[in-house]
Amino acid sequence: MVYQIEKMLRESGDKISGSERGEVENALADAKKALESNDKAQMDRAREALTQASHKLAEQMYKATQPGRALAQVQRQEQKQVRSRAAMVSQER
Numbered sequence: 001m002v003y004q005i006e007k008m009l010r011e012s013g014d015k016i017s018g019s020e021r022g023e024v025e026n027a028l029a030d031a032k033k034a035l036e037s038n039d040k041a042q043m044d045r046a047r048e049a050l051t052q053a054s055h056k057l058a059e060q061m062y063k064a065t066q067p068g069r070a071l072a073q074v075q076r077q078e079q080k081q082v083r084s085r086a087a088m089v090s091q092e093r
Contacts, residue, residue, distance in 0.1 A: 001047065002031050005054050008061075015064040020056055027053035 005028060013021055027050040034046035 016060040
């Protein structure tokens with residue numbers, strides 16, 4: 001889990017705010033310390049904190065992709081309208 005979150009942060013960390021990134025980095029550091037401690041309770045707490053931080057990271061990444069998806073959808077709709085109008089014009093001839 002630590003490796004996966006580190007990878008997500010490396011690949012998409014620029015898409016989130018500094019405070020969100022800091023939370024994820026802190027949760028990662030705490031998780032690594034907990035793993036070294038071999039204390040089950042500490043590992044469970046760190047896992048839960050890392051899970052919460054990773055959810056925030058994923059949410060921010062998802063939000064960052066939405067404007068691009070919305071634009072693509074609008075462009076597809078416009079293309080359909082142009083094709084429809086072109087078909088109507090060619091039928092009128």
